Amino acid sequence: MIDRFQRHVTYLRISVTDRCQMRCSYCSLPSKPQPTLSAAELHQIVGVAVARLGFRKVRLTGGEPLLRRDLGEIISGLASLEGMREVAVTTNGLGLVERAEELARAGLRTVNISCDSLRPERFRELAGAGHLEDVLAGLRACRTAGISNIKLNVVLMGGVNDDEVDAFVDFAAAEAVEVRFIEQMPLSGGAGGKGAAPNQAGMSLDPAAIVEQLAARRTLKPLPASKAGGPAERYSIDGAVVGFIRAISGPFCDRCNRLRITSDGKIRSCLLTGGDVDLAQAVRRAGTAKEIEGRIEALLRQAADSKPALYELQREGAIRMREIGG
Numbered sequence: 001m002i003d004r005f006q007r008h009v010t011y012l013r014i015s016v017t018d019r020c021q022m023r024c025s026y027c028s029l030p031s032k033p034q035p036t037l038s039a040a041e042l043h044q045i046v047g048v049a050v051a052r053l054g055f056r057k058v059r060l061t062g063g064e065p066l067l068r069r070d071l072g073e074i075i076s077g078l079a080s081l082e083g084m085r086e087v088a089v090t091t092n093g094l095g096l097v098e099r100a101e102e103l104a105r106a107g108l109r110t111v112n113i114s115c116d117s118l119r120p121e122r123f124r125e126l127a128g129a130g131h132l133e134d135v136l137a138g139l140r141a142c143r144t145a146g147i148s149n150i151k152l153n154v155v156l157m158g159g160v161n162d163d164e165v166d167a168f169v170d171f172a173a174a175e176a177v178e179v180r181f182i183e184q185m186p187l188s189g190g191a192g193g194k195g196a197a198p199n200q201a202g203m204s205l206d207p208a209a210i211v212e213q214l215a216a217r218r219t220l221k222p223l224p225a226s227k228a229g230g231p232a233e234r235y236s237i238d239g240a241v242v243g244f245i246r247a248i249s250g251p252f253c254d255r256c257n258r259l260r261i262t263s264d265g266k267i268r269s270c271l272l273t274g275g276d277v278d279l280a281q282a283v284r285r286a287g288t289a290k291e292i293e294g295r296i297e298a299l300l301r302q303a304a305d306s307k308p309a310l311y312e313l314q315r316e317g318a319i320r321m322r323e324i325g326g
Helices: 039-053 071-079 096-106 120-127 132-145 162-175 207-217 279-284 289-305
Strands: 011-015 057-061 086-091 110-114 149-156 178-183 220-222 233-237 240-245 258-261 266-268 276-278
Touching (some): 039 071, 039 279, 071 086, 071 096, 132 149, 149 162, 162 207, 178 207, 207 220, 207 240, 266 289, 276 279, 279 289
Parallel strands (some): 011 057, 057 086, 086 110, 110 149, 149 178, 178 240
Antiparallel strands (some): 233 240
């Protein structure tokens, strides 16, 4: 699907739940979890997106998607759609030891694991729950299960974890995973509402400054951009593959290829300023299969045409990331 700015929109990010067992310092937790789209509804929606509009990739996010007991069923259904190239999951990793084999059998081949520190005590402080060793065991369980594309997502926080950049680069080389350093975004935090989280996140850092620092002490080789149009600026660094995502200091709106579906079934055309289109009601309203599919297609097209040329930072106030998905 091509939007009004001639961007090819082929990627859906779907938050399948707003629940999470962590309390990360830059995120937020709804006071009351909202109803979510069912596996059958997700299959119907994505089926229309793939067959009628040319979508080729889906990423399932949360909250924490592994809290959905039917996640394997969801992945299997989406991966089986004709024309689907990739079904990915972004997770905190805590449930991967138990579920990696199940998800791999369902067709999962790409996993992004969020991990903001390689120091157990700091990890626990930032995440508010869970243990670093369980996350790393989950990463290795994915490899054993045959999930070939594994990335580690690290939110850079000045004065908090920026002293671990070299450790993450070394980890990426040792574990043969790609590490992605992500610029902290101005999102709502705190359990239950807007404002600062109990564990206040650090200062926002421009990843470009980290690249300069690494270049002063290591050998950096630029790598080609992702064929899928991903936002990361990628480098080979001493045997490691490292990406930097600069959503604030280096917006990539000109090549944005995605729509987002929130956990309660709304389409969001842009993470920061997209507005919401109510997809759940269109799916659940009475009608023939053909009529429902027509409504889904129309709303996806409407959302794509609502994508801004460039987001207006925080035009709508603080963002509840658990409901939208990263």
